[in-house]
Amino acid sequence: MSSKTIDAEAFDAAFDDGEDISAHVDWSTARRPGLEKRRVNIDFTDQMVRRLDIEAQRRGVTRQALIKMWIADRLDQAA
Structure with missing residues (x-):
């Protein structure tokens, strides 16, 4: 276009x-300066993944969205 x-x-x-x-x-x-995405790999135990999936489903979001929300909340608290 x-x-x-x-x-x-x-x-x-x-x-x-x-x-x-x-x-x-x-x-x-x-572009969105300062908001570019970067990929980060994190290893979780199977039990953690299952628990994340249960909580994500309960909230109606994806596992990735849940992790991002929780990390953002924690970073906001630390600031």
């Missing part, structure tokens, strides 16, 4: 006015 070209001033003004600026953005190259 190609994006329409406008200058930065017009882009900023459109954004500030709440206009839809999506036609002017090449989403295939968009």
Whole structure:
């Protein structure tokens, strides 16, 4: 999908006015600085995986989402 070209001033003004600026953005190259994902491997015992799966199912989320929520909560508490 190609994006329409406008200058930065017009882009900023459109954004500030709440206009839809999506036609002017090449989403295939968009980044979220500081929020790029990195893969991390962690080994768990079978029992831990089973317990994680039970808790994830109880909450209606995936195992990965549960682990990410718990780690984020702990990091927020430590800050």
